[in-house]
Amino acid sequence: MSDTVATVLVGIFGITGSLLMLASALAMFRVKDALSRINVFSPATGLGMPLIVVAAYIHTLHTEGFRVMTLFIAIIAILCLIIVSSVASNTLSRASVLSGQPIYRKTSPNRLAQPPEGIEDPAP
Amino acid sequence: MRRILHGISYVLYILWAIITGSATVVGHLFRVGRPYAHPMIVEVPLRCRTDLEVTLFASSITITPGTLVTAIAAGTATTPPVFFVHCLFEDSEEDALAGLYDMESRLLAMTRGRAPQSSASDVAEVEAAWVDPGPHNPSAEEERRGR
Numbered sequence: 429m430s431d432t433v434a435t436v437l438v439g440i441f442g443i444t445g446s447l448l449m450l451a452s453a454l455a456m457f458r459v460k461d462a463l464s465r466i467n468v469f470s471p472a473t474g475l476g477m478p479l480i481v482v483a484a485y486i487h488t489l490h491t492e493g494f495r496v497m498t499l500f501i502a503i504i505a506i507l508c509l510i511i512v513s514s515v516a517s518n519t520l521s522r523a524s525v526l527s528g529q530p531i532y533r534k535t536s537p538n539r540l541a542q543p544p545e546g547i548e549d550p551a552p
Numbered sequence: 553m554r555r556i557l558h559g560i561s562y563v564l565y566i567l568w569a570i571i572t573g574s575a576t577v578v579g580h581l582f583r584v585g586r587p588y589a590h591p592m593i594v595e596v597p598l599r600c601r602t603d604l605e606v607t608l609f610a611s612s613i614t615i616t617p618g619t620l621v622t623a624i625a626a627g628t629a630t631t632p633p634v635f636f637v638h639c640l641f642e643d644s645e646e647d648a649l650a651g652l653y654d655m656e657s658r659l660l661a662m663t664r665g666r667a668p669q670s671s672a673s674d675v676a677e678v679e680a681a682w683v684d685p686g687p688h689n690p691s692a693e694e695e696r697r698g699r
Contacts, residue, residue, distance in 0.1 A: 474574070
């Protein structure tokens, strides 16, 4: 792999990943409540960080040559980032609901608070 | 064999959903003068039956940017298990449910080898199709899965 190709690929993946992290951070300022913030954070963890790992792997591949172990580590890292961040977001969102965080008032419909039309909610 | 094919296509589908969802989250940043998002929490009765299916579906929903599982209600004798999903960028409740049921159909095609026959698309249909599996009845579970 020539120097140019490696540099360009590392640049593309690394910068795209970093920009996704930045965009997620900006999006977290644009939404109003805890649930939405957890929600718009997933581009960073689901796509941005794996892209940065890919960039790091390509860099290692270029400087140190191909090794099975590095490829294995990179694949495990990417899979774990996706799976762990998903489970973590689930846990965070359930924790924020159960701890009674306020939900943005314009959330509509909010099926946690109001039943669908035509259905009577039996008294708890 | 068909389950492996369905599994590969499901993984590709999830990756594509992550990419398009991220594009939506980023794209909406540049819409000036309009509200960034329309948050809503929709109720999704599930066709998933086993714990594995429910867990996989919850993780798939959450990893897709723009949708987030906020609460899970276990199934009872009369109602299926229910997710409460927080959606940010859907236009209406029907759109959100259609997208989620599409993902669920693909997931069930992976875990069961074929897509569920009831192409349920709204809440009432799923609730009507609910059959209580009973707490300890693995044979009925197998039978309903058609194997």
